[in-house]
Amino acid sequence: xxxxxxxxALAFAxxxxxxxxxxGPIRILVGFPPGGESDLVARLLADGIRSSLGVxxxxxxxxxxxGVLAAELLKHAAPDGRTLMVAxxxxxVFAPLTHARLRYDPPKDFAPVSxxxxxxxxxxxxxxxxxxxxxxxxxxxxxxxxxxxxxxxLAGGPTHFFGVMLARASGIDLTAVPYKGSAAFVNDLLAGxxxxxxxxxxxxxxxxxxxxxxxLATSGSQRSPLAPDVPTFRELGYTNMEGTGWQAVHSPxxxxxxxxxxxxxAIATTINSREIRAQLIASxxxxxGSTPDELARRIAEDTARWAPIxxxxxxxxxx
Numbered sequence: 304x305x306x307x308x309x310x311x312a313l314a315f316a317x318x319x320x321x322x323x324x325x326x327g328p329i330r331i332l333v334g335f336p337p338g339g340e341s342d343l344v345a346r347l348l349a350d351g352i353r354s355s356l357g358v359x360x361x362x363x364x365x366x367x368x369x370g371v372l373a374a375e376l377l378k379h380a381a382p383d384g385r386t387l388m389v390a391x392x393x394x395x396v397f398a399p400l401t402h403a404r405l406r407y408d409p410p411k412d413f414a415p416v417s418x419x420x421x422x423x424x425x426x427x428x429x430x431x432x433x434x435x436x437x438x439x440x441x442x443x444x445x446x447x448x449x450x451x452x453x454x455x456x457l458a459g460g461p462t463h464f465f466g467v468m469l470a471r472a473s474g475i476d477l478t479a480v481p482y483k484g485s486a487a488f489v490n491d492l493l494a495g496x497x498x499x500x501x502x503x504x505x506x507x508x509x510x511x512x513x514x515x516x517x518x519l520a521t522s523g524s525q526r527s528p529l530a531p532d533v534p535t536f537r538e539l540g541y542t543n544m545e546g547t548g549w550q551a552v553h554s555p556x557x558x559x560x561x562x563x564x565x566x567x568x569a570i571a572t573t574i575n576s577r578e579i580r581a582q583l584i585a586s587x588x589x590x591x592g593s594t595p596d597e598l599a600r601r602i603a604e605d606t607a608r609w610a611p612i613x614x615x616x617x618x619x620x621x622x
Contacts, residue, residue, distance in 0.1 A: 328359035331552075332388040334373030336366045339485065340503060343586055344419050344550045345389040351573025352566070369457045370394040371405070378412040382557035384566060387416065392548045393460040396605045400613040401459040401620040409553075415598035416552040417567040419574060420588035423547055424462050424522040425504040425533070426453070426469070427511065431495035437519045437539050440499065445475055452478045454492060454500030456485040459620040461548045462501040464609060465522060467616050469501075472541050492516055503548070504529060505587025522546055529587055546608075550588070551598055563595050 329352060331345045342364060349360040365373040374394050380386035388394075395409040407413075426437070432450055434440040444451040455462045458481035470477040480497055482488035485506045491497045493515055508529050510516045518533045524545055526535060536544035552570060554563060571592040573579050583590045593601070 327385055328361055329356075329384070330386050331360065331362050332373040332377055332386065333362060333364045334366060334368075334370030334388070334390060334394060335364070336484070337364055340420075340422065340505065340586070340588065341370075341389050341391055341550055344583070344588070347579050347582060348389065348419060348552065348570055348573055351576065351579060352569045355569035355572050356565070369398070369460070371398055371402075371407075374398070374407050374409075374413075377553060377555055378407045380555045382414070382555040382559075384554065384558055384562035386555060387566065388413075388553045389419065389550060390553065391460075391550050392605060393457065395551070395553070395602055396609060397460055397464070397613070398620070400606070400610055401618060403619060404621055409602065412556050413553040414556050414558045414563055415595045415602065416554050416563055417570045417595065418549055418551045418591050418593035418598050418601065419570065420550045420583055421547040421591050422549065422588050423504045423527050424465050424501055425507055425530070426499065426501050426519045426521075426536075427492065427507050427516045428499045428519060429492040429495050429497065429516050432498040434519070435517060437534075437536075440519055441473055441475060444477070444499075448476070450498045451475060452480050452497065452499070454480045454482060454488045454497040454502075456482055456488050456502050456506075459618060461546070461609075462503070463618075464612055464616065465544070465546070466501050467612060467618075468544050469536075469541070471615075472544060503587065508587055527587075528584075547589075549591075549601070551601075560595075567592075567595055 331349055333341050333345045335341045345362045349362050353360045370390055373388055377388040399405055428434050434443055453466050463479050466477055466479050485502055488500055489506055492500050504527055511518045518530055520536045520539055521527050521533050523535055574590045574592045580590045
């Protein structure tokens with residue numbers, strides 16, 4: 304029995320003892336508009352939690368400041384298990400590294416509940432840059448600085464700094480062009496307004512399959528089943544360029560551990576269901592549950608990994 308399985312057994316045993324501890328609806332905050340990955344994960348989890356716990360669950364989209372607004376709301380919510388937040392790695396790892404005046408501190412203000420899904424990132428070129436391989440792309444931008452720009456869905460997120468890693472590894476001065484969301488970036492990539500870009504694989508896969516953009520490399524340790532024809536950066540010799548982003552569930556600091564375990568068990572049940580797994584995979588996400596402690600370790604490990612890269616870049620989101 305794995306550590307996660309042992310924890311789930313304990314959590315389900317606790318479930319009956321805490322069944323009446325939480326009254327009223329559960330609200331899941333999402334710091335992005337409807338239609339994105341965080342919103343999709345939140346709505347799938349809402350259905351599962353509703354079924355598992357028998358309580359109403361609503362998804363509350365509070366877009367603003369790349370997820371920071373929703374995080375601030377979570378900080379001030381009552382720690383009673385009725386308010387949760389689904390957020391990507393950008394909110395709890397990158398925002399604290401890039402904002403000097405952030406009004407929340409994840410280790411202090413949030414209680415981890417569970418990982419929900421991992422996602423790969425990908426480098427793509429549009430119709431304005433006729434490169435078919437990563438090597439061709441690097442050769443072209445090396446001799447044409449005007450092409451050495453890459454779009455990203457937001458400044459200061461994992462896709463931005465994955466580009467920073469690529470610039471460092473290749474010795475080429477690449478410049479990030481941040482957008483306000485994936486939709487605007489992908490539209491410009493399709494139109495040739497930006498020659499290349501890095502974003503979540505799920506935002507690009509359909510356009511790659513129809514030939515409107517070309518995926519050159521993905522960020523995972525293995526090729527994505529969504530794009531088995533696309534090599535990883537690691538395969539192509541960029542051995543340190545490996546990593547995934549993630550979506551996770553958080554509650555306010557001070558939420559009773561029994562309540563957190565109860566919610567995490569309901570989330571694990573949801574993620575492990577065949578239907579939900581199929582929907583997440585079809586959307587380019589890798590379903591993954593965790594214990595609260597495993598999520599806390601993931602946040603700490605990723606913060607330690609990305610902190611020197613962010614610092615070396617000199618990027619600050621609030622300057």
